[in-house]
Amino acid sequence: MKTAALALALAATPALADISGDPATLETLLDRTEMVRIADAIDAAVDAKDWTAARAHFTDEIAVDFTSLVGGEPAVIPADALIAGWSANLTEEKTSFHLRGNHRISFDGPDAAVMQSHGYAWNRMERGGLPENGGEVLWEVWGSYEHGFVRTGTGWRVNAMTFTATAERGSDFVRNTPGS
Numbered sequence: 001m002k003t004a005a006l007a008l009a010l011a012a013t014p015a016l017a018d019i020s021g022d023p024a025t026l027e028t029l030l031d032r033t034e035m036v037r038i039a040d041a042i043d044a045a046v047d048a049k050d051w052t053a054a055r056a057h058f059t060d061e062i063a064v065d066f067t068s069l070v071g072g073e074p075a076v077i078p079a080d081a082l083i084a085g086w087s088a089n090l091t092e093e094k095t096s097f098h099l100r101g102n103h104r105i106s107f108d109g110p111d112a113a114v115m116q117s118h119g120y121a122w123n124r125m126e127r128g129g130l131p132e133n134g135g136e137v138l139w140e141v142w143g144s145y146e147h148g149f150v151r152t153g154t155g156w157r158v159n160a161m162t163f164t165a166t167a168e169r170g171s172d173f174v175r176n177t178p179g180s
Contacts, residue, residue, distance in 0.1 A: 058158050063160040069141070088178050098121045125177065127177075139170035142167045
């Protein structure tokens with residue numbers, strides 16, 4: 001019954017289309033919903049420091065590009081290394097809050113897609129407030145994400161992730177210092 005109601009709603013709204021202009025189908029709407037859920041679940045897991053849950057959303061290797069934040073070059077790395085890096089920086093001492101929106105998804109065949117979105121991250125570490133550490137407890141960054149998705153035997157997984165920072169403010173100490 002729910003599927004029939006959704007199909008009727010799709011038929012009544014022919015303007016629904018993906019960013020490439022292709023008409024939306026029940027399958028692409030469900031796939032898009034799953035991809036947004038996954039991106040949100042990664043953020044929630046990182047903020048909860050649930051590294052096992054975060055890792056579950058990635059393929060075994062991932063193309064990453066965080067050069068706008070940390071320099072270096074884009075690379076293909078084991079997803080376990082990505083999670084290890086995040087967990088080393090975002091320890092219990094450092095609180096984080098990640099938020100994303102304006103998800104735009106385009107499909108490259110039935111088993112690959114790219115999601116673009118805007119992102120915001122807030123990090124707080126009390127030790128940053130000490131005079132010798134700059135006296136500021138917060139660091140924030142705004143930017144855009146691009147996630148590559150592939151359909152696997154167990155569902156959609158992220159196989160690529162780029163963050164392009166557009167603005168940041170706050171404590172370099174909080175940004176660059178792993179918690180203890």
